[in-house]
Amino acid sequence: MEHFKDWLAHLPEIANINWLALSGKLLTILFILVMARLLYSGIEKGMRRFLKHRAASGDAAGKARLETIMPLISSVFRYVIYFIALLLALSEAGVDTSALLASAGVLGLAVGFGAQNLVRDFISGFFIYFDGLIETGDVITTGSITGSVERIDLRNTMVREFGGRLWSIPNGDIRSLGNFNRGWSRAVVEVGVAYEQPVALGIDNLKEIAEKWADENPDIWLEKPEVQAILALGDSAVSLRIVVKVKPMQHWATERELRRRIKDTFDEKGVEIPFPRQLIYTRKDKA
Structure with missing residues (x-):
């Protein structure tokens, strides 16, 4: 009331x-x-x-x-x-x-x-852009994350991994990064040849594979492929390697194609790619 x-x-x-x-x-x-x-x-x-x-x-x-x-x-x-x-x-x-x-x-x-972290993220965002370190679409590695840059905001950089997971990384936390889209990339393919095989046979076949790939893909490589040997004498194989300088982001596709050609050629020519093996000796004690 x-x-x-x-x-x-x-x-x-x-x-x-x-x-x-x-x-x-x-x-x-x-x-x-x-x-x-x-x-x-x-x-x-x-x-x-x-x-x-x-x-x-x-x-x-x-x-x-x-x-x-x-x-x-x-x-x-x-x-x-x-x-x-x-x-x-x-x-x-x-x-x-x-x-x-x-x-x-x-x-x-x-x-x-x-809010020092917030201010740090804003300032880092401006420097990341104006220094031209990364752009949308670049593939980068920062920390343990590798993926494609989808967006750069004032506070965060959005990076999507190959598996689809989208990471939101505060710009202030990007202290170091690697960018696959700058200048050039290098394709590196290592292969092992069995000790029982002549090393020269493996080297010659790798040179033939590399030269044929270079002739068929002149728009990809920046420097002709090089066959490097001998990299290591492993437990069960002699390590050889093909390296080729290619345009940015072409190294993964190049490596896959070279591996396929190496496998097909080695199978055809009878060059053995060994697998780990052990020799076991048994001893019988005299009674």
Whole structure:
């Protein structure tokens, strides 16, 4: 009953509210938020159209670089637009934004000490891009993770492993990395030949295989294949090796093809690829 009386006592104050002005402020705030959303969507669509046009022009390198920087630019625009929209909305609601900004500066300084990792990730993200270390589509190894770069944001780099698992790696944690898409790669194929076989037979067949592959794939290699021998005298085999300098990301396919040719040729020519074996001697003690 007492609460009802209090509510009745405040009825004159409610009646004195300028509902028309309040409705106008609410509509203005809603308009600001909607326009912020539309502005960001328009910028994002414009960037996608530009990227699509660049891809259609056939500039693969430019397309990869744009795919890398677009998420960074998009993130910056998103934060800036929504921050300005929030300030305008608060100002329209009667909040003193100048005092809010001053307080935010002090609060930001305090939060900054507790968010050093976040700041580190942002700064590292900019350096990763502007130094040109990696781009979208590159295959990299960082730590124990090897995979294709799908996205680089201000905070994280998304890397998908060959098995499909998607890793989100904070940019600040990428202290060292290897990039398979820079300059060139090297295909390395090792094979063992049995001790009972003449080593020269294995070397000659490997040279024939390497030369034939090079003749059939001139658009892949940068330097002609080289047969290296003898790498090691193992427990059951003499180790030989083919190495060839190829274009970036061509080394895995090259290695698979050379291994197939080596197996087929060795089977045809009777060159034995040994497997581990042991000689066991038995001794009988005299009675």
